[in-house]
Amino acid sequence: MFTIIGLFFDFAGVVVIFIWGPPAPEIMPDGSELIWNPPTPEGKRRALRHKVLSRLGLGLIGLGFLFQFIGSIAREVLGDHR
Numbered sequence: 001m002f003t004i005i006g007l008f009f010d011f012a013g014v015v016v017i018f019i020w021g022p023p024a025p026e027i028m029p030d031g032s033e034l035i036w037n038p039p040t041p042e043g044k045r046r047a048l049r050h051k052v053l054s055r056l057g058l059g060l061i062g063l064g065f066l067f068q069f070i071g072s073i074a075r076e077v078l079g080d081h082r
Contacts (some may be wrong), residue, residue, distance in 0.1 A: 002071030006064040013060030020053040 006067030009064030016057030
């Protein structure tokens with residue numbers, strides 16, 4: 001059961017990263033995309049949204065890995081080798 005939950009989290013994380021992209025330094029913390037672009041309120045919102053959602057995607061993938069790992073270990077310890 002843990003492996004199925006893990007796969008669900010992995011899939012959700014990959015979908016989030018596919019839509020929002022991985023965390024990348026292209027968008028500066030002040031919201032500007034290039035050094036010579038002045039930050040705007042819209043740019044700051046975009047940067048924050050990108051930062052949060054891309055980290056959420058990575059977190060979901062990590063959580064999925066953890067669940068799959070626990071499921072594999074539990075199967076070995078409990079002797080359920082189906």
